[in-house]
Amino acid sequence: MKTTKRRALERAGWRTGSADEFLGLKAEETTLVTMRLSLAEKLRGRRTKLGLSQTDLATRLGSSQSRVAKMEAGEADVSLDLLVRAMLNTGASAREVAHAIAAA
């Protein structure tokens, strides 16, 4: 796995204290995490492009700024459901969501 990708995962708080722990993630888990990060990244892009603050988006979603921050950080306790819901709220189509996911 590329170092840049691993760095991204570590930044998001996934258990990667040591290489061994990191490699302890099953391939399917890693893919899932990568999907989350990809969605997170696209979400931030869409939000900023719309000129919205995290607080603005949070309001639209009936959520809170801190949770939006966590979404965009791709933190471990953010569900795919929430990320997808947020993407759709910014006007993304199913195809666009799919594109983000395919990138993983």
Add this chain to the structure above:
Amino acid sequence: MKTTKRRALERAGWRTGSADEFLGLKAEETTLVTMRLSLAEKLRGRRTKLGLSQTDLATRLGSSQSRVAKMEAGEADVSLDLLVRAMLNTGASAREVAHAIAAA
């Protein structure tokens, strides 16, 4: 919305007692639900193609037969995360998962 799609949603137990209730779902929620159903359908296809019973797949996932049944029914209390994890477990690629999602 097409009747067939609506029927599929109703079958899966989404609140659709009346047309009004049904239409009460926001477009973004409907899309999310449709994604779930699409993944559910593909999952069943992949499982059967592999010649696995729901119990077999459940074991591989560390889950239970009843939950697999619910996944494949696209029931409301099944998360996207779980569906995607299951898809990946059957050997689906990120691209294949994305394709299912794009269909919504």
Add this chain to the structure above:
DNA sequence: GCCAAATATGTCACTATCGACATAATCGTC
């Protein structure tokens, strides 16, 4: 039409995820 295997449905404790809040860190602008 029986039987066994597979699938569906309902329920329940346990846990992960949630919105909310407080607070810290970062960034522009002056």
Add this chain to the structure above:
DNA sequence: GACGATTATGTCGATAGTGACATATTTGGC
């Protein structure tokens, strides 16, 4: 370098999703 606005981080009680189990229903071979 102070300020206001934005974003990041940590925590908590509430709730939605989970595996497990019991049981009902469906399916297919005989």
